[in-house]
Amino acid sequence: MRRRDALLLLAAAPALAPSIALGQALPSQALPSQALPLQAAASWDAALRLADRVRAMDADGLDPRAYGLPSEAAIATDPQMAYSAIFRAALAGMTDLLHGRVRVPLADRPDLVRNTTAIPLTPWIARLAQSAEPAGVLEQAALATRDMQPLRAALAETRAVAARGGWESIPSGGTLDPGSFDPVRIPLLRARLAAEDPVLAMSMDEGGTYGPNLLEAVRRWQAAQGVEVDGRVGRISLAMLNRPADWRVNQILAAMDMRRAAPVPGPGRRIEVNIPDFRLQMIEAGRVMLEMAVIVGRPDRATPMLNVTMTALQFNPPWGVPMRNAREDVLPKLRRDPAAVAARGFRFFQSIDGQMAEIDPTLVDWSAVNPQRFPYIIRQDAGETSALGRIKFIIPNRDDIYLHDTPDRHYFSRPDRAFSSGCIRLERPLDLVSVALDGTSGWSRERAVRTVESRSTSVVSLHRQIPVRLHYTTVMVENGRVRIRPDIYGLDQAYAARLVPPLPRLAARG
Known part of the structure; x- marks a missing residue:
């Protein structure tokens, strides 16, 4: 019976391929019924441990509710149904762990690609069906993608900070320099960093003075963020410090899923520009x-x-100045001083009697020019x-x-x-x-x-x-340490929202 059910799982793998080829989320009810063993190699106790591992998939950045796992009451009421449903949920979850949950390619993210053919599901399905401890197979799938161990740790730490209420915002008010005194903002800066920095949390509180302990903590934070390590906390650093803890949780969730089934670059020469x-x-x-x-x-x-x-x-x-730049950037400068703009090598052209003619910008009343109907073409000489x-x-x-x-x-x-x-x-x-x-x-x-x-x-x-x-990669792992850059365009937040699809109907209710 066990051998037959393992073979049924393997036979079902090709049928699953169209649904998962692009890393599409695969809810449990989408799986063919013949893919679900009535009795796999695992014992009932091992199946229960597998159910616990599916419930723990939030640690892997995935919502375990999405896989139709039966409730504990349903498991107790109908063990035969539950056994099958547990493996159904585990197979769906394993697919997302290996191939990613969010469907790609996304129209707005051509930088994201999945190579699911490099990670065939068939061997994993066989291992899940044949293992005496299938929870271990699910754990192996969870760690099969690079950087998952440090990312899981970072996710747990950041969620713990968020669960404690995150941190209070630090008001603006000029740059905080080492040695300065501010009875309101400096204690808040210390509290904000201490939420993530155990060394600072255990050090002597220096009150409203920006002293050596806080300076070293700021430098550690700056190094981790990849910004200039000068100990000065200005507008940009304050904006980064004041991002809510949940914002960072979403960045890590997105980073974990984007790495799944990401193709390995070839050996050829290439240029990578990481925007954030x-x-x-x-x-x-x-x-x-x-x-x-x-x-x-x-x-x-x-x-x-x-x-x-x-x-x-x-x-x-x-440089042929794009129309948006001409309207929004150059026009305001022309209104202030057209001669200064011309001195920077800008030349202006207008269609006159069907012919393009160069004009003198100092002879135009730029205050009367409607930016929505900008009639000029602008070039800047080399x-x-x-x-x-x-x-x-x-x-x-x-x-x-x-x-x-x-x-x-x-x-x-x-x-x-x-x-x-x-x-x-x-x-x-x-x-x-x-x-x-x-x-x-x-x-x-x-x-x-x-x-x-x-x-x-x-x-x-x-x-x-x-x-x-x-x-667009805001979360990097370097020598085992996680470094997070600002989500300047909000793309991580958009990606994280895609990780939460409509939840499937539960297999059974308790």
Whole structure:
């Protein structure tokens, strides 16, 4: 009987494939009835332990209520039905543990991909059916995805903080510097950090003074967040500190599910731009060849997630100002001082009698121009003040996003670097040029520098085109430690909401 039921489970696996190929949530009632053993290899006591493990799947970032597990009263009333229902729930839960619960690809998240074919369910189904201790198989499935152990620990810790009421917000009021005194805000800062920092919680309370104990705690927190470790708590740090504990819980929940069945990158050279971490990496054969800070789109002009290819680069690029930038950014400056705008290399064109003609911006009454019916085309010449700087990296896409140099170098010293209108500004564009031109005949870093200094506009097609991925990963695990960056676009919160689908009808009610 046991052998027959295990084979029934295996036979049902191909029938399940269409439902789970994209990581779709698989409620228990969606499983074919022939996939559910009347008697698997497990004893009744082992089945009860399996039920307990399904109930504990909230520790894995999944809602155990979604799997139709019968209530304890129902289990006691009808053990035969319960035995089958427990395995049904375990199979559905195991599918989500291995393949993820949220259906992908998502229209707004092309950076998220699942490779479920790399994790076939058939062997796992067989193990679940044949094991004398199927709860152990479910635990193995829970840890089969990378980083799950430290993420589970971080989830438990953050949920514990939230259960204690989280933390009280720290009011704004200027930067808190080491050695300063504030009888209201500094005790709140200490309480906020002590909620997560046991070293600070056990240290001497320094009252309203920003003393050495609190300074070291702030530095530990800054290092964990990946921001500048200077001990100063300003506007950006306060905003991060004041995010509710539940917000961080959702970030971890999203991170756990997004990792499930994520494809393993190949050994080829590629560029990864992590938007909320404000960082670019060029990676080849698992080794980081190049790394630099980047500036990304601000929340109201968010950088889109993309999987594209770098095909060419342009030296001394002119800039065709997008209409939104013209209306919202350039027009207010024109109203204040059109001559100053023109001095930065901006040129203005208008259609006159069907012909495009250049106009003098100082002769226009910009206060009378309706931004909703902006009649001008704006170009900025290449030069020192160009918004694109001296180098543009072309990654063809329908959003007209590219990587480029910038004259605004001071932003790279900021911990929060969401300031652009959507494109990616690079900290060290010449370093990227050096690697991107690898294999392109006749080109070297020295020639690239000469071309930049010539001030002439030119385009170079890359001999070796490079895959580029703009992705959104706020939760990273580095050397076993979890580091969480701000959810600047709220995408983690949106993903976490998708983890809570309508709950299925329970298999039986007690």
